[in-house]
Amino acid sequence: MTTQLTKARKGIVTPEMEIVSQKESCDIQILRKNIASGKVIIPANHEHIRLGISPTGIGKGLSTKVNANIGASPHSVDHTAEMKKLEFCEKYGADTFMDLSTAGNIESLLRAFVEKTGLPLGTVPLYQVVKEKGRADFDISDILRVIEAQAKIGVDFITVHAGFRREFLPFLSGRVTGVVSRGGGITKRWMEFHGRENPLFEAFDDILEICRKHDVSLSLGDSLRPGSLADCGDKAQMAELACLGELTERAWKQGVQVMIEGPGHVPIHHIQGQMEIEKKLCHEAPVYVLGPLVIDTGAGYDHITGAIGGAVAGMYGADMLCYVTPAEHLSLPNSDDVREGLIAFKIAARAADIAKEIPGAMEREKDMSVHRKALRWEAQSRRVFDREKFYRYRMGSGYKGAACSMCGDEFCPMKE
Amino acid sequence: MTTQLTKARKGIVTPEMEIVSQKESCDIQILRKNIASGKVIIPANHEHIRLGISPTGIGKGLSTKVNANIGASPHSVDHTAEMKKLEFCEKYGADTFMDLSTAGNIESLLRAFVEKTGLPLGTVPLYQVVKEKGRADFDISDILRVIEAQAKIGVDFITVHAGFRREFLPFLSGRVTGVVSRGGGITKRWMEFHGRENPLFEAFDDILEICRKHDVSLSLGDSLRPGSLADCGDKAQMAELACLGELTERAWKQGVQVMIEGPGHVPIHHIQGQMEIEKKLCHEAPVYVLGPLVIDTGAGYDHITGAIGGAVAGMYGADMLCYVTPAEHLSLPNSDDVREGLIAFKIAARAADIAKEIPGAMEREKDMSVHRKALRWEAQSRRVFDREKFYRYRMGSGYKGAACSMCGDEFCPMKE
Numbered sequence: 008m009t010t011q012l013t014k015a016r017k018g019i020v021t022p023e024m025e026i027v028s029q030k031e032s033c034d035i036q037i038l039r040k041n042i043a044s045g046k047v048i049i050p051a052n053h054e055h056i057r058l059g060i061s062p063t064g065i066g067k068g069l070s071t072k073v074n075a076n077i078g079a080s081p082h083s084v085d086h087t088a089e090m091k092k093l094e095f096c097e098k099y100g101a102d103t104f105m106d107l108s109t110a111g112n113i114e115s116l117l118r119a120f121v122e123k124t125g126l127p128l129g130t131v132p133l134y135q136v137v138k139e140k141g142r143a144d145f146d147i148s149d150i151l152r153v154i155e156a157q158a159k160i161g162v163d164f165i166t167v168h169a170g171f172r173r174e175f176l177p178f179l180s181g182r183v184t185g186v187v188s189r190g191g192g193i194t195k196r197w198m199e200f201h202g203r204e205n206p207l208f209e210a211f212d213d214i215l216e217i218c219r220k221h222d223v224s225l226s227l228g229d230s231l232r233p234g235s236l237a238d239c240g241d242k243a244q245m246a247e248l249a250c251l252g253e254l255t256e257r258a259w260k261q262g263v264q265v266m267i268e269g270p271g272h273v274p275i276h277h278i279q280g281q282m283e284i285e286k287k288l289c290h291e292a293p294v295y296v297l298g299p300l301v302i303d304t305g306a307g308y309d310h311i312t313g314a315i316g317g318a319v320a321g322m323y324g325a326d327m328l329c330y331v332t333p334a335e336h337l338s339l340p341n342s343d344d345v346r347e348g349l350i351a352f353k354i355a356a357r358a359a360d361i362a363k364e365i366p367g368a369m370e371r372e373k374d375m376s377v378h379r380k381a382l383r384w385e386a387q388s389r390r391v392f393d394r395e396k397f398y399r400y401r402m403g404s405g406y407k408g409a410a411c412s413m414c415g416d417e418f419c420p421m422k423e
Numbered sequence: 424m425t426t427q428l429t430k431a432r433k434g435i436v437t438p439e440m441e442i443v444s445q446k447e448s449c450d451i452q453i454l455r456k457n458i459a460s461g462k463v464i465i466p467a468n469h470e471h472i473r474l475g476i477s478p479t480g481i482g483k484g485l486s487t488k489v490n491a492n493i494g495a496s497p498h499s500v501d502h503t504a505e506m507k508k509l510e511f512c513e514k515y516g517a518d519t520f521m522d523l524s525t526a527g528n529i530e531s532l533l534r535a536f537v538e539k540t541g542l543p544l545g546t547v548p549l550y551q552v553v554k555e556k557g558r559a560d561f562d563i564s565d566i567l568r569v570i571e572a573q574a575k576i577g578v579d580f581i582t583v584h585a586g587f588r589r590e591f592l593p594f595l596s597g598r599v600t601g602v603v604s605r606g607g608g609i610t611k612r613w614m615e616f617h618g619r620e621n622p623l624f625e626a627f628d629d630i631l632e633i634c635r636k637h638d639v640s641l642s643l644g645d646s647l648r649p650g651s652l653a654d655c656g657d658k659a660q661m662a663e664l665a666c667l668g669e670l671t672e673r674a675w676k677q678g679v680q681v682m683i684e685g686p687g688h689v690p691i692h693h694i695q696g697q698m699e700i701e702k703k704l705c706h707e708a709p710v711y712v713l714g715p716l717v718i719d720t721g722a723g724y725d726h727i728t729g730a731i732g733g734a735v736a737g738m739y740g741a742d743m744l745c746y747v748t749p750a751e752h753l754s755l756p757n758s759d760d761v762r763e764g765l766i767a768f769k770i771a772a773r774a775a776d777i778a779k780e781i782p783g784a785m786e787r788e789k790d791m792s793v794h795r796k797a798l799r800w801e802a803q804s805r806r807v808f809d810r811e812k813f814y815r816y817r818m819g820s821g822y823k824g825a826a827c828s829m830c831g832d833e834f835c836p837m838k839e
Contacts, residue, residue, distance in 0.1 A: 192836030
């Protein structure tokens with residue numbers, strides 16, 4: 008078995024490439040070339056293809072994607088609640104989703120997910136490893152066993168925190184928020200406890216072997232992403248990013264698809280530079296940003312803080328935005344938080360797509376405005392992110408005019 | 424009686440300048456010079472100073488301000504509800520607010536506002552004119568009478584749609600959304616009905632006379648702002664903007680303080696250019712943007728659409744952001760919408776302030792992150808926009824650990 012990347016290099020157009028090319032209105036040969044050069048990935052595990060994946064392309068020339076993180080924590084294990092979150096991912100337009108469960112029967116949940124949805128599914132296998140073996144007592148064989156098990160289930164992409172080398176540990180001194188990545192925190196403790204190199208780095212070739220076999224895409228994790236504006240762009244972040252660039256080349260050699268995870272907390276005027284450096288150091292591999300959050304004080308409203316950063320990152324080349332919900336920094340998100348986070352980031356992605364001149368992006372907005380000008384409310388409601396909320400506002404005031412209750416028919420400028 | 428601008432030109436430092444300089448940690452002589460050259464305004468009506476205004480500076484070198492629009496519509500006149508909205512303006516950090524009432528006893532409401540709050544108050548006097556006289560039957564004398572009455576009450580700044588010349592009417596053909604400014608719509612109908620020049624333009628010198636007397640600042644309205652991405656940057660918008668530049672110079676000659684209203688709906692990658700053109704054509708007068716909204720399809724979530732645009736506009740020089748609430752395009756905002764809109768735009772303004780290197784902006788975020796790293800929740804809660812929501816999320820999960828319920832104590836990277 009082989010990967011989309013390997014096939015693209017051989018000039019083969021896969022059914023998944025065909026579908027992505029149709030969905031995105033892009034030329035199939037350009038798409039194939041971008042996959043061959045690593046600028047685009049289609050995360051699609053062979054098993055998930057068999058079960059009925061909806062192929063999704065991430066990268067150059069394609070629309071900006073939005074990923075939603077769901078999953079249980081030790082204090083909230085509820086299979087039904089997670090399926091409800093998945094339902095909201097589909098309803099509110101997630102392009103991919105990640106299960107970040109650190110508790111419960113993870114493999115059973117993943118199985119339910121890939122059977123239920125065509126959305127590409129990502130995981131952080133290290134969480135299952137730690138759940139089963141504790142934070143110190145796992146070794147490389149545990150990591151490989153879990154990755155293989157998840158690959159067989161049909162997971163489409165996995166976050167691997169392999170770029171956090173042991174030699175980078177001293178770079179963390181002086182940071183305001185140290186390590187804020189959960190996987191990075193686990194890796195750090197393991198390296199300090201055992202006095203050895205990061206096992207994900209050590210096992211990288213074996214991980215590639217599993218990924219190649221099942222066509223699992225790698226999401227190279229940014230363990231050392233800045234968790235505060237003050238830490239952004241520091242030596243720790245840049246050292247890891249350079250390492251992710253090396254790992255990208257190693258993965259490409261084995262025919263494994265790669266995307267690069269990005270920050271984090273970033274001052275808004277540094278986002279452009281961050282995106283340029285990330286693309287440069289990682290050889291134009293797709294960039295998958297978490298937010299970024301443009302301030303540190305947004306708790307309760309970090310979906311907005313992140314949507315601002317995400318829109319700017321997208322404008323400057325980020326290919327996929329990982330949503331942030333209002334629960335960020337405070338608690339595990341519930342399904343309402345999933346909706347709020349997703350819509351905020353869908354807005355950011357659409358804004359970025361207009362800057363990227365993605366086919367159809369501008370037309371969609373214009374179409375909405377034509378209906379707005381004509382005061383056609385039903386037509387408008389079919390073009391927004393949340394039809395229920397649209398009608399709650401439209402009807403809530405009790406106003407019965409043709410215009411909206413802000414100006415009323417007497418003052419509505421749309422009627423001029 | 425004279426204005427902050429006239430005094431600044433004479434080298435006089437007013438008590439209001441002193442206060443702004445202290446609040447913003449900026450050099451008093453630099454501030455005075457920026458006021459003298461029109462780059463900064465302090466909207467502070469003599470009567471509102473007498474009643475106890477909290478002086479607020481808008482413009483170069485100062486923190487990015489957020490304005491909240493409140494006020495009644497013909498279908499919702501409720502004095503108590505408006506006072507509640509004002510309470511939320513103060514609680515959630517509005518820097519200025521505008522009463523956009525088009526119904527009810529407007530002067531009585533304005534009187535209650537200036538007596539109640541030190542926040543600078545803005546209005547669109549044309550609304551009261553139309554409320555009293557209808558859309559066609561008013562003339563210049565009505566406009567001047569209302570402006571004078573509102574100036575005497577203590578209104579600190581007024582939006583005047585004087586830049587929409589009759590000769591620009593043909594430029595509107597081909598627009599997707601025509602005129603979307605309420606004041607612009609009124610002016611358009613009046614010019615078409617009477618076949619005469621815009622009365623606000625005709626009366627501009629008399630308006631300046633009233634403004635100079637009471638030190639009412641002018642907010643030069645963008646009647647022809649784009650109401651859809653498709654209309655952004657067109658001939659209509661640019662013609663009016665150039666006219667606003669001429670009006671700015673006329674106002675400055677009379678010693679009247681001016682800021683310029685900006686768009687509107689703007690593709691995210693055009694915001695920088697829009698800000699540069701606005702500053703250039705209007706001689707570096709402070710720019711006061713509405714949003715801007717980066718997509719047209721955000722109804723129900725336009726506070727987020729606008730916060731994205733506002734943050735980017737702020738980064739590129741916008742001095743004040745007019746909030747947009749989730750009710751935008753759908754209904755008159757209630758007090759909950761005021762809160763949601765304000766917080767979204769406070770986030771945008773803080774993000775912009777970091778880009779502008781406003782004193783203390785970066786330190787505030789770092790301070791939050793220090794407490795976050797130490798898991799000091801009470802200290803964090805005192806630094807966020809909405810303490811109640813912070814605790815709803817923090818406590819809602821029922822989790823009792825030192826960390827938050829997303830990772831729990833076992834996985835919290837902050838503890839590494």
